[in-house]
Amino acid sequence: MREIHLSKVTEEVARACLRACHRLGEGMKEALAHARSQEESPLGQWVLEQLLDNAQLAEAGPLPLCQDTGMVVVFAQIGQDVHFTGGNWEEAVAEGVRKAYVEGNLRKSVVSHPLWRENSGDNTPPVIHTRIVPGDEVKLWIMPKGFGSENKSRLFMLNPTEGVEGVKRAVVQTVSEAGGSPCPPTVVGIGVGGTMEQACILAKWALARPVGQKAPDPKVAQLEQEILEELNKLGIGPAGFGGRVTSFAVHMETYPTHIAGLPVAVNLLCHAARHEQVVL
Amino acid sequence: MREVTTPLGPEVESWQAGDRILLSGVIYTARDAAHQRMAQEGMPLPWQGQAVYYAGPSPAPPGRPIGSVGPTTSGRMDAFAPLLMAQGLRAMIGKGERADSVVEAMRKYGCVYLAAIGGAGALLGECVKEAEIAAYPDLGPEAVWRLVVEKMPLVVAIDCQGGNLYQSEPPKYRKGGGC
Ligand code: SF4
DSSP, X not given: OEEEEHHHHHHHHHHHXXXXXXXXXXXXXXXXXXXXXXXXXXXXXXXXXXXXXXXHHHHHSSXXXXXXXXXXXXXXXXXXXXXXXXXXXHHHHHHHHXXXXXXXXXXXXXXXXXXXXXXXXXXXXXXXXXXXXXXXXXXXXXXXXXXXXXXXXXXXXXXXXXXXXXXXXXXXXXXXHHTTTTOSSEEEXXXXXXXXXXXXXXXXXXXXXXXXXXXXXXXXXHHHHHHHHHHTTSOOOGGGSSOSOSEEEEEEEEEEEOXXXXXXEEEEEOSSOOOEEEEO | OEEXXXXXXXXXXXXXXXXXXXXXXXXXXXXXXXXXXXXXXXXXXXXXTOEEEOOOOOOOOTTOSOOOOOOXXXXXXTTTHHHHHHTTOOEEEEBSOOOHHHHHHHHHHTOEEEEOOTXXXXXXXXXXXXXXXXXXXXXXXXXXXXXXXXXXXXXXXXXXXXXXXXXXXXXHHOOSOOO
């Protein structure tokens, strides 16, 4: 049994939120530079150059990458041999978010009720997905998620016989209809299988990967590549001003599902791809 | 590249989709909640010759007038945009497509739609030299801010003559196939 004081969790969450909002997630700077070398459209090139400048400014200075510093999504894998002391797990995570957003001049974008819409004032609560795993480590993925791209995300409950082609169609449709609103180039998270909510969680989880890291299953990795090629034929381009690079990467996660169903969730992530990993 | 300073006049009617603009002068932010309130309670400021920026900044760090301030999705303000244009608004700044009703109103009133680069919040924040709340302080990040900007990089996304970057450009780069 390993004891971890929850103040440590609070501290690490706060630090990760701040870092995430100022520094592009792993793989993203390389993806931007690569896109710049591939893009043919002059406006697209101009956009990508400004995004590279923006990343540099945010990393070096006091302003975050994007004013929408998001609603914080936390994926946690907690070793079953860990014993938390000094409070309440979810409250400790929320306290970390509160600290980062209040003290770190990040925008408070969360309302306390979806219908009555009063701003919670400190960007809490976060959305927390906790799993218990073997071992005595705690791993956290901290992802402040902007809503320009979240709003364009979709869920499809396909018929099983629609198969691979159905998945491709769903993703292409989502990205095509989103146009310039999700701040392309995007990273596309796809969750296939499970139940309705499991597909959505998988789609989000897919976005926690370093940008451009392939799925471990070579058949899934191949499908990711094929979908990416389809997306980059759409012509939407950086900021939706036309161009070759509409998406940087496609990440797919799968889960067993029911004989009668093929759930497909598509979660879009803007170029302000923010994710930090912490191991305790 | 066109360098322009607000307030704006009928010259905006000759700007064309794809023209790059470096904008200086006073602009006002307003997003969802502020638009809703303007529609209900009337205008908090005269829009004649002005530019509205669909944006909600992050808080100002010490020693800065404002935090990051990139554009939000303009489409959510489509229902309200003609109200501001009827008051003399000359430019809207945001990101993403607009509804046909907005494009029609733009032609009628002589207003252009400029796109700022979504997500370039730090870079756009650096263009802001002064900032103060002009209306609705209780709305927090959704308050109306009066910003003095210098050389804000923009591109004409939809002009008054029917030009629309979001429609004309992607087909040039679209490749057959798809599925
Ligand atoms: S979609 Fe992403 S980059 Fe665009 S404004 Fe929202 S958070 Fe920022």
